[in-house]
Amino acid sequence: MKIFSWTNIRLILMIIAVIALFSFTSHRNGMRKIKKTEVVFIGENQLFLKPETVNKLLIEKNGDPKTIHKVDLDLKKLEQSINQQQMIRKADVFVSVDGVLKAEVKQKTPLGRVFDDTGSFYIDSEGNKMPLSDNYTARVPLLSGEITVVKKEKLSEVLKMINDDEFLKKNIIGVEVLPNGSLVMANRNYDFKIDFGRTINIERKFKNYKAFFQKAVSDSTLNKYKRINLKFTKQVVCIK
Numbered sequence: 039m040k041i042f043s044w045t046n047i048r049l050i051l052m053i054i055a056v057i058a059l060f061s062f063t064s065h066r067n068g069m070r071k072i073k074k075t076e077v078v079f080i081g082e083n084q085l086f087l088k089p090e091t092v093n094k095l096l097i098e099k100n101g102d103p104k105t106i107h108k109v110d111l112d113l114k115k116l117e118q119s120i121n122q123q124q125m126i127r128k129a130d131v132f133v134s135v136d137g138v139l140k141a142e143v144k145q146k147t148p149l150g151r152v153f154d155d156t157g158s159f160y161i162d163s164e165g166n167k168m169p170l171s172d173n174y175t176a177r178v179p180l181l182s183g184e185i186t187v188v189k190k191e192k193l194s195e196v197l198k199m200i201n202d203d204e205f206l207k208k209n210i211i212g213v214e215v216l217p218n219g220s221l222v223m224a225n226r227n228y229d230f231k232i233d234f235g236r237t238i239n240i241e242r243k244f245k246n247y248k249a250f251f252q253k254a255v256s257d258s259t260l261n262k263y264k265r266i267n268l269k270f271t272k273q274v275v276c277i278k
Contacts, residue, residue: 072111072133072137072138072139073136073137073138074137074138074139075093075096075097075138075139075140075141076138076139076140076141077089077092077093077096077140077141077143078140078141078142078143079143079144079145080142080143080144081144081145083145083147084174084176085145085173085174086125086145086146086148086171086173086174086176087123087125087126087143087145087171087173088173091123092120092123092126092129092141092143093141095116095119095120095123096116096120096131096139096141111133111139113131113132113133116131116141117129117130117131120141120143124146124167124168124169125145125146125168125169125171126143126144126145126146127144127145127146127147127162128143128144129141129142129143129144130142146160146162146163146164146166146168147162147163147201148160148161148162148168148176148178149161149162149163149178149179149194149197149198149200149201150178150179150180150181150193150197150213151176151178151179151180151181152180152181152182152185153180153181153182158170160176160178161181161185161190161193161194161197162194163194163197163198164190164194165189165190165191165193165194166190178197178201179197179200179210179211179212179213179223180211180212180213181212181213181214181215182212182213182214182215183214183215183216183217184215184216184217184219185215187215187217187218187219188215188219188221188237189237192237192240193215193237195237195240196213196221196234196237196240197213199240199241199244203244205248205251206244206248208226209225209226209227209251210223210224210225210226210232211224211225211226212224218236219236219237220233220234220235220236221234221235221236221237222234228260228261228263229264230260230263230264230265230266231264231265231266232247232265232266232268233265233266233267233268233269234268234269235267235268235269239271242271243268243269243271246268246271246273246274247266247268247274249274250266250274250276262278263276263277263278264277264278265277
């Protein structure tokens, strides 16, 4: 059996040709210049950042995008630079087939706003600090008290449940954290305080509150109460 048959030789030549073509195409593609930059925000949140701010991060180390070759781009570093922005949750940077340097950006979601001696900031969906925006102000519950005594995951769970429920989002305007970790909430339209207790049985407590509120509205008794106690999961205790 011949090792170097014409069939084998043709196969080897074809493989070499494919490799050469691939190398040529990759080199040519890498030497193409970027046509433009584009910033796309993912999700329905209002923009806390202007697209121009993210676009500046895309080009600040590369100059005019029309002079940049694809091969000279470090997409990972560009992503890291954008992800360091405190209002951004995650960014994906890539070059499209038509030569557009694109950044797809997910913003952080503010769930509560804190006022303390150091100033004011948001708490995001992961329980971390998020700076205020000059571009948009979120309507979220005001947080006060000893917020550090509650695990940030539990506090964000409470705030997320408020944010995701249309009734609670319109109803709850403030959350105070007591030194023992209990929560006291404020209602938008009534003067009573809501003793929520510790961050346990969260969903059950909110269900009880919504059921109580609907019944009290139909009975026209909401104005009679000073405190609504949700600490007991099987009942709501009202104090006049």
